[in-house]
Amino acid sequence: MKLTDFREIKADPATVWAALLNPDVLKECVPGCESMSGSVADGFEATVTQKVGPVKATFKGAVTFSEIVEGQSLKISGEGKGGPAGFAKGGAAVSLEPMEGGTRLSYDVEAAVGGKIAQLGSRIIDGFAKKMADEFFTRFQAAVEGPAEEEEADTAAEGEGEKKKGWFKRLMG
Amino acid sequence: MPKDHGIGASSKRREDVRFLSGRGVYTDDMALHGQTYAVFVRSNVAHGRIKSINTANAAKMPGVLAIFTGEDFKDVGGNPAGWLINSRDGTPMREPKRPVLAHGKVRHVGDAYAAVIAETYNEAKDAAQQLADDSDIEELPAIVDMKKAVADASNRVHDEIPDNLCFDWGWIEDNRAAVDAAFKSAPHITTLELVNNRLVPNAMEPRSSIGEYFPGTGDYKLTTTSQNPHLTRLLVAAFVLGIPENKLTVVAPDVGGGFGSKIYHYGEEALVLAASRKLGRPVRWTAERTESFLTDAHGRDHVTKIEMASTKDGEILAIRTETLANVGAYLSNFSTATPTFLHGTLMAGPYKVPHVYVNVKTVFTNTAPVDAYRGAGRPEATFSIERIVDKMCRELNLDPFEVRRKNLIQPDQFPYTTPVGLVYDTGNYQATLDKLIELADVAGFDKRAAASKAKGKLRGMGLSTWIEACGIAPSNLVGVLGSRVGLYDAATVRVNATGNISVMTGAHSHGQGHETVFAQVVAEKLGIPESSIEIVHGDTSKIPFGMGSYGSRSLAVCGSAMSKAVDKIIAKGKKIAAHMLEASENDIVFADGKFSVAGTDKAKSFGEIAFSAYVPHNYPLETLEPGLEETAFYDPANFTYPAGAYLCEVEVDPETGKVDIASFTCADDFGHVMNPMIVEGQVHGGVGQGIGQALLENTSYDENGQLLTASYMDYAMPRADDVPFYTVDHSCITPCTHNPLGVKGCGEAGAIGSPPAVVNAVIDALHRGGHSHVKHIDMPVSPARVWSAING
Numbered sequence: 001m002k003l004t005d006f007r008e009i010k011a012d013p014a015t016v017w018a019a020l021l022n023p024d025v026l027k028e029c030v031p032g033c034e035s036m037s038g039s040v041a042d043g044f045e046a047t048v049t050q051k052v053g054p055v056k057a058t059f060k061g062a063v064t065f066s067e068i069v070e071g072q073s074l075k076i077s078g079e080g081k082g083g084p085a086g087f088a089k090g091g092a093a094v095s096l097e098p099m100e101g102g103t104r105l106s107y108d109v110e111a112a113v114g115g116k117i118a119q120l121g122s123r124i125i126d127g128f129a130k131k132m133a134d135e136f137f138t139r140f141q142a143a144v145e146g147p148a149e150e151e152e153a154d155t156a157a158e159g160e161g162e163k164k165k166g167w168f169k170r171l172m173g
Numbered sequence: 174m175p176k177d178h179g180i181g182a183s184s185k186r187r188e189d190v191r192f193l194s195g196r197g198v199y200t201d202d203m204a205l206h207g208q209t210y211a212v213f214v215r216s217n218v219a220h221g222r223i224k225s226i227n228t229a230n231a232a233k234m235p236g237v238l239a240i241f242t243g244e245d246f247k248d249v250g251g252n253p254a255g256w257l258i259n260s261r262d263g264t265p266m267r268e269p270k271r272p273v274l275a276h277g278k279v280r281h282v283g284d285a286y287a288a289v290i291a292e293t294y295n296e297a298k299d300a301a302q303q304l305a306d307d308s309d310i311e312e313l314p315a316i317v318d319m320k321k322a323v324a325d326a327s328n329r330v331h332d333e334i335p336d337n338l339c340f341d342w343g344w345i346e347d348n349r350a351a352v353d354a355a356f357k358s359a360p361h362i363t364t365l366e367l368v369n370n371r372l373v374p375n376a377m378e379p380r381s382s383i384g385e386y387f388p389g390t391g392d393y394k395l396t397t398t399s400q401n402p403h404l405t406r407l408l409v410a411a412f413v414l415g416i417p418e419n420k421l422t423v424v425a426p427d428v429g430g431g432f433g434s435k436i437y438h439y440g441e442e443a444l445v446l447a448a449s450r451k452l453g454r455p456v457r458w459t460a461e462r463t464e465s466f467l468t469d470a471h472g473r474d475h476v477t478k479i480e481m482a483s484t485k486d487g488e489i490l491a492i493r494t495e496t497l498a499n500v501g502a503y504l505s506n507f508s509t510a511t512p513t514f515l516h517g518t519l520m521a522g523p524y525k526v527p528h529v530y531v532n533v534k535t536v537f538t539n540t541a542p543v544d545a546y547r548g549a550g551r552p553e554a555t556f557s558i559e560r561i562v563d564k565m566c567r568e569l570n571l572d573p574f575e576v577r578r579k580n581l582i583q584p585d586q587f588p589y590t591t592p593v594g595l596v597y598d599t600g601n602y603q604a605t606l607d608k609l610i611e612l613a614d615v616a617g618f619d620k621r622a623a624a625s626k627a628k629g630k631l632r633g634m635g636l637s638t639w640i641e642a643c644g645i646a647p648s649n650l651v652g653v654l655g656s657r658v659g660l661y662d663a664a665t666v667r668v669n670a671t672g673n674i675s676v677m678t679g680a681h682s683h684g685q686g687h688e689t690v691f692a693q694v695v696a697e698k699l700g701i702p703e704s705s706i707e708i709v710h711g712d713t714s715k716i717p718f719g720m721g722s723y724g725s726r727s728l729a730v731c732g733s734a735m736s737k738a739v740d741k742i743i744a745k746g747k748k749i750a751a752h753m754l755e756a757s758e759n760d761i762v763f764a765d766g767k768f769s770v771a772g773t774d775k776a777k778s779f780g781e782i783a784f785s786a787y788v789p790h791n792y793p794l795e796t797l798e799p800g801l802e803e804t805a806f807y808d809p810a811n812f813t814y815p816a817g818a819y820l821c822e823v824e825v826d827p828e829t830g831k832v833d834i835a836s837f838t839c840a841d842d843f844g845h846v847m848n849p850m851i852v853e854g855q856v857h858g859g860v861g862q863g864i865g866q867a868l869l870e871n872t873s874y875d876e877n878g879q880l881l882t883a884s885y886m887d888y889a890m891p892r893a894d895d896v897p898f899y900t901v902d903h904s905c906i907t908p909c910t911h912n913p914l915g916v917k918g919c920g921e922a923g924a925i926g927s928p929p930a931v932v933n934a935v936i937d938a939l940h941r942g943g944h945s946h947v948k949h950i951d952m953p954v955s956p957a958r959v960w961s962a963i964n965g
Contacts, residue, residue, distance in 0.1 A: 086217050115217035119883030
């Protein structure tokens with residue numbers, strides 16, 4: 001399964017880069033993620049629960065980062081074991097380019113499944129993977145950017161403005 | 174008035190009463206005192222190195238009694254291939270060990286590398302999952318595509334086999350130069366590359382085995398879903414576990430279909446026996462449906478390039494083929510015979526083709542083992558030949574009926590020696606073709622095509638004139654060719670004191686209807702009611718010996734043994750009757766169940782003779798032993814050669830590419846027919862499977878060796894509305910010349926003859942509809958493929 005797409009994010013590349021390497025951001029953005037911890041150098045440990053067609057499973061696995069070009073591109077690889085459900089693994093080559101008003105984030109995703117998920121869910125796996133990727137990057141975009149601008153414009157009180165920032169921005173101050 | 178009894182009667186299948194009323198007794202139905210459950214830990218990856226298996230956690234789980242890994246079996250034997258094939262250069266095939274449990278490496282998704290035995294099924298299953306979680310298997314690149322497997326010496330299914338080739342077989346190597354020469358001077362050459370799609374057998378009953386060990390006697394018993402219990406006993410005893418044959422009983426009770434997949438011995442059978450020995454308790458296992466998909470030996474999976482040299486008016490001059498045949502990760506028992514001696518030897522078809530050369534390269538891949546599946550090699554040969562004959566007709570603008578008629582072996586040419594090593598003893602291929610043309614109303618096709626057109630459909634008709642070889646034999650010849658077993662069969666006819674009869678047959682019935690048909694044959698020969706005859710099969714402790722049921726051999730081979738045993742009963746009965754009737758043995762005639770003195774009304778019934786044999790008060794004890802029981806072994810002098818002609822009409826929806834079978838007509842020559850209803854049923858089933866292969870069934874592995882079609886959500890089996898009402902005829906009869914019943918076998922015919930008829934019909938429909946750029950569509954001819962072909 002291969003998937004290539006891009007997102008335009010209203011934040012500078014440094015902010016996007018930092019978000020990509022932050023386990024708390026990833027935990028919030030990976031659909032069904034229950035835990036994510038670790039460091040970029042040693043990789044993250046992750047637990048994700050997902051339902052693929054008829055198979056629902058909790059995947060425990062490792063996320064590693066490689067081919068890191070600081071602030072520009074990296075490869076994220078993950079492999080999760082889902083017990084009776086089999087396994088899922090994949091990688092995303094992500095690159096960041098500055099653009100007018102933000103960052104263009106391009107990604108090439110490759111995913112493979114094995115065991116029961118492949119045996120029972122193969123017909124839906126491509127659509128599933130696309131949905132997962134879309135959902136991840138949508139959440140990621142929201143996390144980095146915060147809510148849409150018009151909402152922000154409506155915000156009167158200063159205190160509330162803080163809230164309406166993307167939670168990642170909030171975190172970073 | 175049709176017969177209602179004995180040979181030729183459509184006696185109702187007596188076994189159906191228990192099957193249809195839920196009273197059959199299958200392996201999984203048997204509850205045993207103290208039984209335990211085995212669950213196998215199977216690989217999730219197609220190719221991997223087993224780095225460690227930590228059994229500690231699983232061993233502590235509730236109910237767990239024992240854990241086995243490949244380490245426990247590394248010193249016992251492997252499951253062998255039953256046929257040694259030599260490559261063209263004379264070197265023997267590469268034969269890697271097939272262990273009970275994978276050791277060192279796992280080689281296909283579903284490859285079992287450990288097993289857990291527990292008190293309950295759920296406990297075993299939980300512990301098996303724990304064991305899987307505690308196993309470290311390093312995934313290696315999978316070898317899936319045959320062409321890549323052969324080209325890439327660096328990636329190996331078996332580390333000791335560099336090019337993943339099992340053998341490179343030429344048949345017949347000495348004929349190769351003459352075949353090449355015929356092609357050089359040929360006026361026309363037709364070429365076709367095709368795929369014979371991999372199929373999953375899908376027997377209704379999944380594989381199931383129970384191992385029992387009796388410490389008091391040291392005896393073992395294996396109850397298992399087998400088509401040939403004696404062969405399984407031989408393999409387990411002599412090759413795998415080293416149990417003396419006389420200490421092992423193998424029972425195959427009611428078995429719900431096999432289609433080839435239950436011929437073979439599988440590691441699960443050895444495991445439950447070994448585990449029962451260790452625990453002193455029965456150990457049972459039944460496959461889940463997905464396990465069946467992953468581990469039952471699959472069928473077909475050939476990639477073939479076939480060339481046909483001909484004159485411009487369609488006379489076939491030579492055939493040359495190159496085939497890559499997938500054997501999967503390990504050699505299943507008949508996997509080496511199937512793409513060679515059951516395929517290459519049939520590559521002349523029913524035609525007078527003077528020159529044929531067949532090359533088969535057999536390739537290891539990280540997929541489930543592939544072996545004989547209903548038809549076994551002959552469907553692959555028939556599909557290649559019948560597709561290329563059709564393509565030749567199109568290229569030369571010739572009539573497919575006339576081209577076949579011209580090339581068919583003539584009735585006066587039998588026995589006919591083919592250039593690929595067979596001698597067809599008898600046949601009349603014109604007769605079945607004529608019968609087909611009449612039954613299928615070929616003359617009315619244009620009218621039907623016009624009606625289809627009015628509905629917006631494209632109608633086409635496809636022809637297939639097929640031949641096959643059944644009852645593989647004789648043993649001394651197959652021995653020279655590399656077979657490691659004999660191919661005879663055996664039967665014992667036991668006449669009980671009260672005159673009823675038990676017949677113990679080496680052939681196993683798992684849907685065929687032996688219990689009915691074999692009784693009909695005995696009833697006919699002895700002139701007694703079918704109801705007083707019982708057919709006993711599937712138990713090595715009751716039956717003299719047998720090679721089992723496959724290759725449409727049951728009646729032709731085992732039925733012949735049974736017929737010979739009945740002849741011995743009659744001969745002995747005549748001796749007893751001569752004594753009782755005070756006549757010369759030569760004057761005794763046996764007819765209608767009576768032994769009588771020729772030309773007199775002095776007679777003794779069969780029952781009186783039987784009684785006398787067991788209560789020998791008035792009996793020639795000084796010259797004749799009491800009792801009335803005879804055993805015969807029968808080793809056929811030749812194969813039998815059923816043949817026939819099939820016509821399929823299809824309607825193709827050009828908007829969607831969907832193919833509907835409009836009609837399917839079969840004119841077969843099976844020799845003498847013992848039970849027309851059962852023969853008809855066999856043809857229906859075979860054609861149904863052939864239509865499944867042609868239109869629906871596809872076994873799909875992704876590039877990582879993951880099986881994507883491992884359930885009925887993704888693997889399309891034919892359903893009732895996918896197949897038509899068949900027209901089936903078997904009135905053209907040329908009896909087999911060398912077996913006592915004159916029978917040829919009918920079990921596989923439908924699956925052999927039908928796929929090319931279907932595909933030829935689809936191509937015909939597209940051409941008639943103006944899509945003449947479509948030369949071939951690989952099976953399954955799915956709507957997507959047809960639509961793409963039309964619009965490509």
